[in-house]
Amino acid sequence: MDQRKCECGHTNPVGTLLCESCGKPLNVEIHEQTSFPDMRYEGMARRSQTNKTKVIDRIWNFFSSVKIAIGIIIVILVASAVGTIFPQQMYIPVPVPTEADVARFYTETYGTLGTIFYGLGFHNMYSSWWFVTLLVMLGTSLVICSLDRVVPLYKALKKPRLNQHKSFLKGQKLFAEGELAPEDNQEAILDASALALKEKGYRIFRTERAIMAEKGRFSRWGPYINHIGLILFLVGTLMRSLPGFYLDEYVWVREGQTMAIPNTPYYIKNENYTTEYWSEEEMPEQLELKGGAIVKSYKTEAILYENKSADVPGKKPDLVEVQKGPIVVNHPMEQDSLYIYQSGVQEMQLGALNFTVVDLKNNKKEIGLIKIDLYNPQPEQTIADGFTVRILDYFPDFIMGKDGKPATKTNLPKNPMVALELIGENGNYNEKLVYLEGTILTQKNDPRYGLEIKMPDLIDIAGLNVRVDKALPLIYFGSFIFLAGVAIGMFWQHRRVWVQTQEGSIMVAAHTNKNWFGLRREVDGLVKQAELPVTIEDKTKAKA
Amino acid sequence: MQLIQLSDWLLDVAFLLYVISSIVFAVAVTGKNWAGRDPKQHEERYGRIAYWLAVIGFVAQTGYVMARWIAGGHSPTSNMFEFMAFLDYCIILAYLIIYRIYKLTSIGAFVLPLGVIMLAYSYVFPKEITPLIPSLQSYWLHIHVTTAALGEGILAVGFAAGLMYLIRTVPQHISTKSTKWLEIVLAVVLMLVGFILMDSSFARMDQKTVFEMKKEEMNAAGQMVKPKVEYILPAIVAPADSTIIKEGPISPLFEAPTWMEGKDAARKLNTMLWSVLTGGILYGGLRLIFRKRLGAAIKPSVESVDPELLDEISYRAISIGYPVFTLGALIFAMIWAEEAWGRFWGWDPKEVWALIVWLFYSAYLHLRLSRGWIGAKSAWMSVIGFVIILITLVVVNLVIAGLHSYAGV
């Protein structure tokens, strides 16, 4: 059986709760007022209730259930909370280069619980397959719940019923009935009621014996609007995985260095980096800082270049300056959809070693200066007339190898060792020296020339984070729509008041989805102003 | 500086007024049946006095906010003291708005004490105005934190009304699951009170316990030092891997588990233990005085209130607070995070907990609007929701270290 016939003669689709024509509850024996069918879609058939046989319909029905939606929300909630018990892998405060290090970190730091946390994959929970699936399920539920309800709601709101069945009115939370005196003019009473309601901002629908007054109908769309906003938001987050929509790079740039930003045609130069501290005069209050200081700003003076021949990575670039300016926290450099953030710093790193060559046999007379750029040492430099210095060997991060030969631990100049050859007198004299850990080792016992160690150049290395996120506008737009929808749904209420006369009696009923007290006040006002011969009974649904 | 003193003074004034207002509210709702009084008139009269005291207190706190804002050059929302005081300000503001709508006296008898507790809690934290570190130097500090606090303040009123509903409706003549849980909620509130009492009274005495960690850490100036941990409360639990360098009134009974993050974790655990202890003693004492469940003791003072009205107020507050919270704690937060860190969402613990609060209240709204959860179920949820907010504000900062952990908290 596909259809349900009401006693008024109208045929309704399966799943209809209240007759589309007269509003009488179908298929429900009304013994008690509290079991009156739900008013949310004015008793219209919701789509998921109509067909329950095919697989497609089963899936559809599953996701169209609010119970399931709430279930998904709760599961996500609990999972999210569990994920914060220990830090996620990305927030581990020490370097963990390999998976084994990650596992060791959780076990050593948090004991057995940490091992379990890692074992269950909670250290990367928010990008795990099951968490992502949960989020998509929430999105699915959002889409299907909305589609499933918006159609009947549209139908219901488009054709509001006027002459309601008496049992419909009786079923409302606010209902009153009174006897009409024979001399009462029904017309006049309804007119007065209509006027009173109109003054309160209601829209009036009128037939001969009935009024339906309504306001705030648009607030019923609020939930659908906010769900659309959420769907847009989720689509936005998905879009970030499309090629070209999202980029996340990190570059360390030394002062003076021009660095390629991977996967973009841009190069960035760090001209100067500074960390500023708040001075005492700037502080509103004397603070006990115990030797510390409070940072005022992290700032990289940068130049952004575009590489005009960016077709092959690594190829000698053809750079054109596109922007110049400071990058500070909270104020990224912006170039089209590319943002460059001040994100980290390594301060006071060794940049270059400085020495003075002195003539030991001549009262330490200064011959010239040697500068050894530790990142780009010159193989040979002339420091004075007829005097050159050649680098024989360079180990940026010195370590004595197992074979007894000097070697380097990394490619960073953390502990540089340099072997130099001093060539004087136009090549007629030479001697070899080694610089290591602040001392000079000489080859000859009685060398002619010596090195005096000067203050090395210390440089700062700025950590810059480079991002592109083209889905951001959609994500913000979705958030905005969500908020607008919530506001529409929450700050306004859909109120309806029915006044009907029938067989010598008058009935008043009212319905709203929230703020019953406001509605009650308005109906009280109506009864008073139109002098309706009724007293409002207020059935309490709130008692659990 | 003058302005700072003024702002401190104004906050003290506000605090005092809230305390007096709470007392007058209590008189208003409990003294109705004193001999020779017309209950309605009594409640109205004292309720009005209490309301105006709250209004004056609110004005004083507004003065505090403005003075501190001007003195510090930034909105007073940059550390835990400022934030908790501002949250309290928002709770009172939300109360005043809800009162204007519903004119229900007894709601003040619940919200004002909550306000007092929150403000007292803020006094526990260091009060200095510190200049802003770079990541906080943004106008989003004003927008994001204030809006989030406002949302939480409104939700707190929803909690107060929900709690009132439960006290009003849970039958007290027999012991049920509901009465037990209600007692637990009240006991938790008393723990917070206990903590504040302990902390503020011990802070006045010269009895600090100081520990020194064995492991060196880098300080702000880049030197390696052994960090020191100062306990205001007597030490029950010592930090793991530390030595006492200044003895307190008692010697610690055990060491904190090592998985607790950071050197301050043990101090926080110690504080938590004290709170549970004093809260338990307070609760036990009150039970002895009243010789019945606390819920049963408070019940008569809300007996005259229509439970449906309480249900409505709680729901109304949540339905207003929810979008404000969403805007402040999620949307503005995302925009700022994008600007400061280059990602709008990073699953940082604080972000996750804001999401959890949001998901919880989303579930609340769906259950209420769609599954007909009104009355008691809805009231329980409003209570749980506020507990989650408190977890977000307090526990996440205490136990879980993340980008949001303010200095000194």
Add this chain to the structure above:
Amino acid sequence: MNKSNRTYVRIAVLGVLLVALVFALYSSFVKDPGAVKVGSDAPNFSLEQLNGPELTLESLKGKGVILNFWGTWCEPCKKEMPALQQQYTKFKDKGLVVVGVNIGESPVAVEPFVKQFGIDFPILLDRQSQITKLYRIGPIPTTFFIDPDGEVQEIFIGQLDEAMIESKITKILP
């Protein structure tokens, strides 16, 4: 709307959502779609040589290429250098090129090393580690075996010996 229409609408909606699920899962699994895999084309690049002009990978098409990422600080790199040199000498007339990409070091540091091992295959200097990032190099040495069409036939992480190299070379010789 009649019932069969409704079914189609539902199938369409669920289909779209299924695609979204697959896409979401795919992108959370494949964190790095740009990673170089066996079977994919070796990304082209161009770098300066230690002692010579810029070298572009594409110009080596038609030859089998062993692309070896190394650094002077890396012990296994040192150990496998002679093996690479041997194999290069043995197969260079049969269309094999060995290309060593040094990671982020200066010529002053690389030069003595190259001399010490008597290397005569091209050594490229990736001063900014740009190509190292492009090829997603983690631990070194990492060696790519690229066939004459520019397709990666094998990726090997760790130290190679002569026998291993020889067995892999067969796959990429023209």
